[in-house]
Every structure is written in structure tokens, then in C-alpha cells.
Amino acid sequence: MKKSDMRSVVSDRPLFYHHMEWILMHPRFGFLMMGLIALSFTHNQILAAILFLFFVGELGMRIAIMLNKRRTNPYRSSLNQKIDALFLVLDIVGIASLLITVFDIPIDAENAAAARLIRAFYLLRTLRMFRYLDIQSAMYSPTYGMLISLIILLSFFAEDTLMWIIIIFFAVELAIRLLIMRHMSYESKRDKMIEWGYWWIDTIATIVMIPAFAFIPYGGALRMLRLVRLLRPWMVIVRNLKEVMREGQFMQEINLIVLLLAVLSIGGGVIGHYTQADFDYSQNGVLDPTDQGMFAPIWFAFRMFTDPGNTVMFPHETSIAVFSVLAVIVGVFIFAFFIGIGAHIVSGLMAKLRNERLNITNHMVMLGWSKVAPFMVSRLKTISERSFSKLKLVVLNSSQETPDELIEHNWVSFRWGDLEDVKSLQRINLGHARQAIINIPDGHSSADNLAHATFSLIAVRKVNPEIYLNVATPGMSEPHLDTHHHMLQVGWDTTEFYNKPTVVLSQADVRANLLRNILSYRDFDQILERLMIPDRTEDSALQISEWGGTLQQEGDQITLSLPDGTHSMPLDILASRLMVRGVTLVAITDESGNSRPLYKACELNLPIRVPSILAVAISPNALFSETFFTIKKFNAIEAASPVQMTFKPIAVSKELNLLISGWVGSLPLLLKRLLDDFDRIHLTLIDDLTHEELADQTAYLKKRVNETAGACDRISIDMVTWDFSNMNFLRPYIETADRILLSRPQHMKTNAYAGISTVLSHLVTIVKEQGGNPDIFPILEGRDQARLLQEELDRFNIGLEIHVTVPDEFYGTYVAHTSYHMYRSENPDAYELQRTLRHTIDDLMGDVGDLDEMDIQTLQVNEALPDNAESLFSYLLSEGYVWIGYRLKDSYNWNDPLQNTIRKFFPREEDYSCLRQHQIILNPFGNPVSRHSWTEFRDNIVELIVIGEHETD
Helix, strand or coil: CCHHHHHHHHHCHHHHHHHHHHHHCCHHHHHHHHHHHHHHHHCCHHHHHHHHHHHHHHHHHHHHHHHHHHHHCCCCCCHHHHHHHHHHHHHHHHHHHHHHHHCCCCCCHHHHHHHHHHHHHHHHHHHHHHHHCCHHHHCCCHHHHHHHHHHHHHHCCCCHHHHHHHHHHHHHHHHHHHHHHHCCCCCCHHHHHHHHHHHHHHHHHHHCCCHHHCCCCCHHHHHHHHHHHHHHHHHHHHHHHHHHHHHHCCHHHHHHHHHHHHHHHHHHHHHHHHHCCCCCCCCCCCCCHHHHCCHHHHHHHHHHHHCCCCCCCCCCCHHHHHHHHHHHHHHHHHHHHHHHHHHHHHHHHHHHHHCCCCCCCCCEEEECCCCCHHHHHHHHHHHHHHCCCCCCEEEEECCCCCCHHHCCCCCEEEEECCCCCHHHHHHCCHHHCCEEEEECCCCCCHHHHHHHHHHHHHHHHHHCCCCEEEEEECCCCCCCCCCCCCCCCCCCCCCCCCCCCEEEEEHHHHHHHHHHHHHHCCCHHHHHHHHHCCCCCCCCEEEEEEEEEEEEEECCEEEEECCCCCCEEEHHHHHHHHHHCCCEEEEEECCCCCEEEHHHHHHCCCCEEEEEEEEEECCHHHHHHHHHHHHHHHCCCCCCCCCCCCCEECCCCCEEEEEEECCCCCHHHHHHHHCCCCCEEEEEEEECCCHHHHHHHHHHHHHHHCCCCCHHHHEEEEEEECCCCCHHHHHHHHHHCCEEEECCCCCCCCCHHHHHHHHHHHHHHHHHHHCCCCEEEEECCCHHHHHHHHHHHHCCCCCCCECCECHHHHHHHHHHHHHHHHHHCCCHHHHHHHHHHHHHHHHHHCCCCCCCCCEEEEEECCCCCCCCHHHHHHHHHHCCEEEEEEEECCCCCCCCHHHHHHHHHCCCCCCCCCHHHHHEEECCCCCHHHHHHHHCCHHHEEEEEEEECCCCC
16 A cells, blocks of 8 residues: 555544444454453563553554544443443553563562452453443343353352452443443333342342451352342243143143053063062062062063163063063153153243243344345344444244244344234333334235234334334335324324334335336435445445534625534535545534535525534544534635536436336336326336236226326326247337336246346347347346346446346335434434434435425536546535535446455455445545545546436426
């Protein structure tokens, strides 16, 4: 890397903090620290000095990151920050103890105890490994209970340094549990009293371990009180064993087998007693009075039946041989029953234990499973890793079988049960959860969907009245009464009990908006997915940060002030300057929480207070800190002169000839949305329908379209039946089409991607022979198949625009984005911020009713772009656009030694799931990697990606 490249990484404060936090929070760094701490106990002066400098640098970076967070992060009351502060105190004490070795300070006998105490504190730096674990869940697990019991037993013979290490370990553990318990919400007073009772028992037991309190009577017994917590897992096992026995009704079978064995044993013993009086039944080699009694033959018969190995070494009589053979056969048969019943009991017990109540708090819950649920889980994992947080997700499904898609996600806990049953919801500790997602099952009617969503809402609110809630429904989310405000309004609610943060996310709406937008701008889905949840860690996304300043008119300029009002700066100059500092300012918010784009600032009734600001940035911290720094330090510097260029939006014909192969969900809604962009629409739909089905679908589609005034005059529909084998059948329909959607046929039994790929392979040939140039959109159901198809198409120079899209993945990203930000909202103010962010995403999709002020658009580049990006941003803003990125002609890959080293040793991010993302650059100055796409490959830019006002004509 060049020096200038390295400087750009270090001088870019938000990105530098981002990279450093990325490393410091990585589990691999935790294990490295464990090794270095172990090395520090070698008492080598040179090594101790090197480690001291390294630890001081690491500690300084942690403190800098924490201070930056406290100054810029809206979630200041985070529990994690308090635990971080506790760890920092231990770090300072531990690092200071290294000076004893560095300066070879002699320790006399009087100070030896204090020195051992300091070294014990230093060893407690290893507790930082808890950072990479789910502390709250781990501390209530049986495994942790066993660890505690081992340490307690060790404490009975530990002395000196080891004893102090154990004492301090328990003290720190109590402090962490205290922080956790103070932020927990308990389902009942009984649960709260039990948890605090355990905590006080542990506290007393820890105090009596201190040598100064050794005089306390029965101190050892008090210390053993800590083991009371181990009774909980045993009680769980016994309770579930009783339930398995009761549910399986095994007692009747067990009683029958025991009685059968008793009859055979007693009967065999009695018969032996009277028929073989001189036999050595006690098997001691001596005939004595014991063998003449009744008990010895009965016990011998019992042993014969219960020991398939046969206790008779060699039969001296034929009758004994016959009896032994029969006894072995009958005994094996009897105990086969026992083994079978035992296997059922153990299997049922293990299943019960796997479905036992989770000891987990502050987690996210997903209720139900659907075809879009795997995408939600995958995107939740991505966004949580980007945010350096350990998301705890619990899935509750009605089926006992774990979905195949969850097998690779070992960070997700799975439980099964009735989704609308309070006991099942308590099993996943819903009362202690922070956010829940309700997945409405696929393939049901609108009435079933509404019923499931409504009663699930009632059940969830019963267990946790205050939880943030998302409902992912495959159908529409509109109210079902004219007097209702939303889909899940409960008529008997007179106290606004159900008016809690509940968001209904309609898959039909999102799917229709997605297809409508990609038919106008083919890369819409890739850009909006990147704005919500980027695949790569260093990529920017749409962020929101609290602000508090004032937007006001000063002379002929509109200025934005700092929260304290000490400095202000013209809004257009601020935005253009922030662009080159890695923050693309998009909008501000008003007092009502509505986001208003920069090009609409002149229409506001000034002055107004600005509660928050929105921008494309690497993090909310970067957005706040860069805006604050720019206004405070650069408010007196003149802006760069805007350039004079000519940009034209990419022309889109107002007449759409749409060909659909297969069936597209939400098609009536899609046609209604397309009326906003096209004057006339001619739809040809080809599917493998019978003549009766074709007539029904045509009538249904036309009926739905005619619900919109004037739609029948602007939309014409032709539906044709086809068996998807005679490819020449497509020729006349392809010749007139300018957009082609390839989707799953309704009756095709093979996988959708196989059928779509087959049609596409023939479609390319027909298009080339006819000389057409339609945009082709294969609609697939899985990203793996989509990626395979993209790589196959990328291998050949086809010369056609083929854009593979996965609507379920897009919807999963949308739900995961909204859910995660609700989950991260620890107070109402933070939730309102994220609510504004979600509504801005809706605005970009064109799904906010009459208020449609922001659309993703493209400007075609026909001339050389200027070197000064700030001037270009200023010019585009004056034309009514916010410039957020661009698309390159070819895929962009940059080998940055620093980035590559971080990825190699501390991997976190995945590669782009869609190959098209390699050509798209958003917020180009957000990190050194994308910055080079502007400085080195500016001539390769073919489109500028902007946010502009929706065009209505």
C-alpha cells in the first residue's frame, strides 16, 4: 500500500475506529489476548515491557472507541457499555501490575499479599472473553453451574494467589450478574425474588471465602450454599421425565413386564425346587442347606432370565440345559421390551430437554417459519455482525423438526410448540425478549392470515405487553374496516393496550414495489438492499442519527446549526463537503418525524428544529461525528465552484409491453403500481393453465385491475396457455416485448430455477435471431441458484440485459432491517429514530401514499466527469438530486493490503451475494477501497445513482 493510502485509512476517523473495533471485538483477537496474558506471567522484563506497551495501546484504543460512542451514539444507556466500563477498570489494574515485572520491583513479605492480589486482578483480564459469549444465557446454563461447582470445590483447598483469584472471580461474576439483573424484566414477583435470593446467597458465600472472615462459624457450609443453584437443572430433568412417562403411558407396559418376570422367576424357582432338589442353585460349588430352601431356586431362575449370558457354566443334566436355553430366549425377549421402552423414554426425555425453557434475556424471537424466513435469519446474522453485536435469535415453530436452513446457524436456538399458546411463548422466555417477528404461514387464505396474525398478537401481548413486534404477512396489510386505522386493530381495546410498536410488513406490497421499480430501473433491488443491509463490512448503508440543531434562513442561504447553536453552515455546502468526507447527507427530519430530502429544504416553513439527520454512511457514529466536525471546523471556508454539465435521466418509454412467463405473485397490485410510471401497459401472460383456469385467472385479473379508476383503458391483458416445451411458441410474443419476466409456472413439478433457466436458454437464442433488445428478469426463489445462473451468464458475452432477482431475499432483507433496528432500540426516542428510517426506506420504494418525495434514479454519463466530487455533488443538488453513488461499466475489485490483512486474520464479512453488486459503488468516499473507484476508475462510470423527486408525468 502507498503511504497516502495508509494515511487515508488512519486519518479517516470513523473508518479507523470502525476497523479497530472490528479487530478488538473479533473472537480471534480475544484468543490472542489470552495467549499474551499467559506470556506475561513468565516474569521476563523485556517481554513484560513489550506487552505493557501493547496492552496500553489496546487499552487506549478501547477508551477512544468508548468515548466516541458516548459522544455520538443515541443508545447511551446500553448495558454493554456498562460492562465494557467494568472490564476497562480490570484492564487498568491488570496492566499496572505489569510494572512490577518491568521495573523488577522487589516485594517484601509484608506486601506479598497485596502483590498477589494485583496479579490476581491482572489474570481477570481473561474475563474479557465473556465479551464474545452470550453472558446472560451462559450464566444460567447447567454447564456454567457445573463450572461454578468445580471452582467451589477447588476453593476448599486453594491458598494464597489461587484463593484470591477465585474470590475475585466470584466478585466480578456477582457484579456482572448484578448489572444483568438490574436490566431484566421479570414475569412475576416470584421469579424476581428467586433470582435475587440466589444472588444474595452467592454474595454471602463469597464474603465468607475471604481469609479475613475465616472466623465466621460454619463458613464452609455457607460456601456450599452456592451449590443450591445446581438443583435447578436436576429439577428440570425430573419434571420432564415425569411428563414423558405420563404422556407415553409406559407404566402399564413396565408393570406388565415386571409381573411377567416375577411369575416366570417364582414359577421357575418352584419347579426347580421340586424337580432338581440336588442342584447347586447358589452356584458356590457346594451343596448346602441354602440350596434346599425356596429362595435360592427362585433367585437362580431370576438370574437366568435377566442374564442373557447364562450363568450355568456347563449343564450336568439335560433338563438344566433345556431350562437354560429357554431362560436365555425368554430373558432376551423380556429385556428387549425393557430396552425398547427405555429407548422411547430416553428419546422423549431428550426431546423434552431440547424443548425446555430457555434461560435467555434481551433476545429476538421469531414465531413460525415460512419460505422467506431463511432470508430473514441470514440477513439478521449479517447486520448483527456489521454492528459488532451478538444477536440472540430464538425460533419457535409448530413443527418439531428443525428447518434445514437453520442447521448452519448455530447461533440460533430452536424450540417447537403452539405459536398461540402462552406456555409455549413462556418456554422461549418471550417475557424477557426485546423484539418478536411473527411469520404468517404460506399458502393460506386472507382470512386465515388475518386470524393467525390477530390471535398471535393477543398471545404475544399477553406474555410481554411492551415488546416490539413485527408481523410478516404474505398478503396485504390494509385495514379490514373503514373505521379501522390498521390491519391488527382490536375492537375491544379501549385503553390503547394494543397500540404498542407493532409493524405489519406486507410481502405482497414489497414484492409489487420491487417488480415495479426494477421494470423502471433494473438495479433498484441491489441498490436498496445495499442501503438496508450491505454484505461487506466496509460498505455504507442508509443511517440515521439524532441531531437537535436548527434549520434556518440566514440571508439567501439555508443553514444547519450544531445542537448547541454555536456554529452553523449552509446546508448545500455542508452536504457537498460531507460527500468527500465519507457521508452522503440525504435528508433531515422535522418535528413530526418525517424525513425531508435536501432538495425540499427550501419548501419548509423555517426555522425548524431538526431532531435527526439521514445519510448514506458507514455507521450512525460516522454520520454524527463527521457532520459535527464539518460544521464546527469548516464553516468559514468557501464552497467549491459547481461544475456545469448536462445530465439526462435514462429515457424510459411510457408504453410498456410486458411479457410474463409463469405466474408472478401480487400481479394485480403490480399492474396498479405500474400505472404511476407508464401511460399504457400491454401484458401478455403465458402459463401452463387449463382452459378453465385460464378463463378464471383472466376474469380475476381484469376484475382487480378495474378496481382502479381508468385502469381498464390503459391496461390490456392477454393470457395464453403453454406447456413450456415447444419453445418456438414464444417467437411472436418475444418480438413485441420490451420487458420479460420469467417466473415459476403454476403446475410445473420440477424446481422453479430449472424451468426458468431452460426457458431463458431458448429465449436468448430467439432474441438474437429476431434482433430485439428486451430487458429480461429471471425471478428465482433462492440466492444460490441465482448466483449459479449469474456466474453462468457472466462466462459468456451475451450482449443482453439479463438481471436475476430474488424477491423473497429482498423481502427478507426488508423485514430483517426493520426488525433489527427495533431490537436495538432501547428507549422510545431511539425507536422513533428507527421508525423514521423505515419510513424513508418505504419512500424510496414508493410505498408511502401521497408523500413520495424520494425515488432512486439514474443519470446517464455521456462526458468526462470532473476531478472534484464536491463540485459535482453541489451541481447535482442544485438540479434537485442527491448523488449517492454510481455504476461502473465493469466489475470493480481493489486489492488493499490493509483490508486484505484484516479480512485474512479477522474475517467477518461475506462476498457479495449478487455479482451485479461488484459494479455498484454507493457513498464512494465512505472507505479507502471504494474511494479508489473514483480516483482511479472515474472514466469507467456509466451511470450516476441519485435520489430525486418522483416524476408524475
